[in-house]
Amino acid sequence: MFVSSNLKCFIIVAREKSLKKASEILFVTSSPISRRIKLFEDELGYKLFSRTDHDFTLTKKGLELYEKIMPYYMKISEIEDSFSQKSTNLTIRRSVMIGVENLNHFLYNILVKKRKKTECVSYCSSDASHSLESLLSGEIQAVISHRQISESGISTLNFYSEPVCYLLSTELGNYQLSDMKNIPVIIPKNGFHDEYIKTAHMKILTLCPAAQVIIVDDIDNYLFLIGSGDAVGLMSESMVSFYKNKYCLTNNLNYTIERSFPELKTYIYCLKDREENLRLALNSILPGEMNSESAAGEEC
Numbered sequence: 001m002f003v004s005s006n007l008k009c010f011i012i013v014a015r016e017k018s019l020k021k022a023s024e025i026l027f028v029t030s031s032p033i034s035r036r037i038k039l040f041e042d043e044l045g046y047k048l049f050s051r052t053d054h055d056f057t058l059t060k061k062g063l064e065l066y067e068k069i070m071p072y073y074m075k076i077s078e079i080e081d082s083f084s085q086k087s088t089n090l091t092i093r094r095s096v097m098i099g100v101e102n103l104n105h106f107l108y109n110i111l112v113k114k115r116k117k118t119e120c121v122s123y124c125s126s127d128a129s130h131s132l133e134s135l136l137s138g139e140i141q142a143v144i145s146h147r148q149i150s151e152s153g154i155s156t157l158n159f160y161s162e163p164v165c166y167l168l169s170t171e172l173g174n175y176q177l178s179d180m181k182n183i184p185v186i187i188p189k190n191g192f193h194d195e196y197i198k199t200a201h202m203k204i205l206t207l208c209p210a211a212q213v214i215i216v217d218d219i220d221n222y223l224f225l226i227g228s229g230d231a232v233g234l235m236s237e238s239m240v241s242f243y244k245n246k247y248c249l250t251n252n253l254n255y256t257i258e259r260s261f262p263e264l265k266t267y268i269y270c271l272k273d274r275e276e277n278l279r280l281a282l283n284s285i286l287p288g289e290m291n292s293e294s295a296a297g298e299e300c
Contacts, residue, residue, distance in 0.1 A: 002076050006040040009033050010048060011073055013056050014066045024125040077139075096281045098268070099126025099140040101147065102193060106238040107266070110160060111144075121282065135271065142270040142278055146193040149267070155275040157282075160266040162237045164200070165255040169229035180204060180211035184231045188219035191239045196264060200234060203261055219243075227252045236264045 013022045013033065023030045037056075041048050048062035058066060100107065100123050111123055123144075126134060131143045132151065143149075144159060172183075185204055187197055197215060204211050214231070216222060223243065225231040235243075240255045270278045 002079065003073065006036045006043070007069075007073065009036040010040050011066070011070065013037060013049070014058055014062065017057065018055055021125075026122075026124065096121050096142065096278065097140045098123050098142045098144055099131055099134055100124065101126050101128045101131055101143065101145040102190075106191065106236065106242045107144075109242065110238060131269075135269065141274060142268050142282075144266060144268055146196065146264065146266055148195075149269050153272050154269050155272045157268040157270070157275075157279075158265070159268045161263045163257045163259070163263055164261040165235060165237050165240050165257050167226055167233035167235055167240050167243070167253060167255045169227055170252055170254045171229045172232075180208035180232075183229075184212040184214050185234055186214045186216055186219060186222050186226070186231050187234045188216055188239075190218045191235045192264065196262075200261060204234075207260070234258075 009022070009026070012025055013019060016022050016025065019030045019033060022033055026033060037048065044065075046061050047059050048065065049056040050059055051057075098121060100111070124140065126140065126143060128145070128147065131140075131145065132149070132154075134140045135143050135154075149156070166185075187200055189197065192200070201213050201215070204213055214222075219226075219233055219235065222231060222233070226233050237255075237257070244253060244255075268278075268282070
C-alpha cells in the first residue's frame with residue numbers, strides 16, 4: 001500500500017541474497033522480480049547488485065541504501081499493517097499475506113488453484129521455527145501448516161485435507177500389506193511434516209513389524225526404484241498427481257489410497273482477534289464445513 005513494489009523486491013532480494021528465495025517469499029516467478037530490480041536501478045542510476053546466476057550480492061552503493069532504508073521500511077510496513085486493520089472493508093481489499101510452511105510443488109499447486117477464486121490473498125514461504133513470531137508481529141496475517149499448533153490467542157481453521165497413497169509399479173498389481181516385508185516403503189520428507197512421518201512409520205511397523213522403511217529428503221531420486229517394482233512410495237494424493245504429470249508416469253506407475261492411515265490435514269492459523277476479518281477475506285477458498293473449534297481438537 002505505502003511501499004512500492006520495486007522497493008519491496010529490493011529489500012527482500014537484499015535480505016535473502018537469492019532470487020530463488022525471494023521468488024518463494026513473494027510467490028511469483030523470478031522474472032518479474034528481476035525486472036523490478038532493473039527498473040529500480042534505472043531510477044537510482046546505479047547498480048544495486050552483483051549478479052551470479054540466481055545469487056544477488058549487494059554492491060557497495062546497494063548495501064549503503066539497504067542499511068539506511070531498512071529501518072524506515074520496517075516502520076512504514078508497521079504503519080501500513082496498523083492502518084489496514086482499522087476497517088474490515090479495507091482489510092478485505094488489501095492483500096492478505098499468508099506464510100506457508102513446508103512450501104513444495106504439491107501444496108503450491110493447491111494454493112494456485114484456490115488463489116484463482118480470490119484476488120486478495122498472497123503467499124510467502126515461512127520457516128516453521130519463525131512462523132508464530134511472524135504472525136504475532138503482524139508481518140503475516142496467517143500461517144498455513146500441516147502441524148497442529150495449540151497456542152493461546154491463536155485460532156485454527158481447516159484448509160485442506162487429502163488421503164495418503166502408495167505409489168507403486170503397475171507390475172505389483174494389487175499391493176497388500178503383507179508385501180511390506182519384501183518391498184521397502186519410502187517416505188519423503190518433502191511431502192510430510194516430521195510428526196506425520198513418525199506416525200506413518202509407526203503405523204507401517206504396526207501393520208507389518210518386518211517392514212523396511214526408508215525416509216529420504218526427496219523422492220525424485222527413488223522414482224526409478226518405485227517404477228521397477230523394487231520399492232513403494234508413501235505420499236499424499238496431490239504429490240502422486242504432481243509426479244505422474246511431471247514425468248508422464250501413467251504407463252508404469254499406479255497408486256492406491258491407504259485408508260488405514262490418517263489423512264494429511266492442512267490448517268490455517270491466525271490471531272483470534274483477526275479471525276473474523278480473515279474468514280471474510282478467505283471465504284471463497286475455505287471449505288464450507290470450516291470450524292475453528294473442531295479443527296483445534298482433531299488428531300493429525
